[in-house]
Amino acid sequence: MSFFWFALVIGFLALVQMQFFFFTGLKKIYYRRYFNKTAVFEGETAEMVEILENRKFTPVPWLRVESRISPYLRFAKQEDVDIRHEQFHKSVFFLRGFKRIRRRHSFLCSHRGFYTLKSASLTTGDLLGLFNKFIRVPSDAYLYVYPRPLGIDEISPACLKWQGDVMMKRWILPDPILVNGIREYRPGDSQKDIHWGATARTGRLQVKVRDYTVSPRLYLLLNTQISEEQWGSILEHDDMEVIETGIRYAAHLASWAVSNGLEVGFACNGRLVDEEGVVRLPAACSQAHLEMILQAMAKLEIVRERNFHTLMDYLYEDAVTGMDFAVISPYWSDTLEKRANKLRSLGNSLTYIPINADQVKSEVSDNEADKAV
Structure with a gap:
């Protein structure tokens, strides 16, 4: 009989604490998170900062925060942090009454992109794990990851030659x-x-x-098509890396131009993650304008929004003149040459800067082989 009463009391207490934490667990819980930087370059590190507050007297025995995060943001291993399938970031907290916790998570930005954190799921329960209760809270944060800067040995000879030609032209008159x-x-x-x-x-x-000085005005044209015969927008992994190399060429030339006081514009037949249509930025020279170009490159999706020769037609129809165009593309063709001559007829110069697709694919294969060892 004594065991029966003991079990009854224990069961009653379990129900009481379950009801107590059910009604109080997520009350006056405030959560927010942010990145400690708004922009970094590919290969650099940043931090995601989480702030959790319990603004009531009663404690929270455990609180789990979960959110989906891109696998290209590679978090370091930490206690009370679980990262599964390289997609879901999970943190576990214990909160005393009127407690504020700030936690920093360091991560490596392994790929160019624009990364957003839309919301997080907060889950709590009672002491015995008899129930779970969760809510979703908005927690917007964003991070630009700019294309990786090129080393001096990675800059293509065509890029270097074009830079030299531009600087020589600058001192003609x-x-x-x-x-x-x-x-x-x-x-x-x-x-x-x-x-x-x-x-x-x-x-x-x-x-x-x-x-x-004649102050050349530069315009970078990036082609996201791997070939003129490309059908559809889906590319193989090594083809994507070819275009990524072209994006790095364009970022290098834009940074070089602004650092030398030259106006530079950017256009691409891809699209941005939150917009429709091709990318077109006018020529200007300022640090703010360079940031705008790099942000566009971070947001750039490697898809064919329009054929590349159509983008060149847009520029011709707009009667763009007085520009030094640099076309960064994996291929050249008679179709592109005809468009190039039309742009030249308006008083522009145009130089083709090739992307060595075979070399890039070979480097990708070597890197994958090294990882497999």
């Missing part, structure tokens, strides 16, 4: 306004360049030394 200094007169100097004040001071003819 004298600027009629900018004056860089004064020197003695030489036979052949224009009379309008004589600096009469300096001549009077020195007693010898002095002329103005002008800066030489």
Whole structure:
């Protein structure tokens, strides 16, 4: 009989605590999370910060926070953190009354992209695990992962040649306004360049030394088609890596242009993750504009939104002129050459920068073989 009463009391207490935590467990629980950076480059690390608050007197015996996160954000192993199937991030907390917990999770950004955290699931229960109760809470956070910067040995010869051609073109004609200094007169100097004040001071003819610049305006065209015969938008893994290499070329050239004070624009026949239509950004020169280009590259989906020659037709129809175009593409064809000549007829220059698909695919195969060992 005593055992019966003991079991009855235990059962009653179990039901009481179950009801207690059922009604109080998730009350006045506040959760938010954010990335400690808004943008990083591929291969760099960042942190996801979780903040959990219990704003009531009663404790929470356990609280599990779950959310789906891209496998390209590779979290380090931690206690009380479980990452399953490289997709679901799970944290477990114990919260005393009026307790605030801040937890940092370090991760590696292994792939270019735009990563968002839309919501999280909070689950709690009683001391004995007799029930679970959960809610979903909005917890928006985002992170841009820019294309990986290229090492000097990774920059293609075609990129380097185009950079050299642009810099040479920059110094062809004298600027009629900018004056860089004064020197003695030489036979052949224009009379309008004589600096009469300096001549009077020195007693010898002095002329103005002008800066030489024509301020080239650059425009990068990226082709997300692997070949002209490509049908559909789905590519094999190694073909995707070929286009990723082209994106890195474009990011390198855009960064180089802005660092040298040159206007640069960007267009691509792919699309952004949250928009429709091809990508087209006008030419400008500022750090903010470079950030805009890199953000577009982070958001870029490797799909064929339009044929590449159609994108070139758009530029011709808009009568774009005075540009130095660099076409970054895995292939070249008669169709593209015809479009290139039409753009040249408007007073533009156009250079083809090839992506060596065979070399990229060979490197991908070697990397996969190394991982398998």
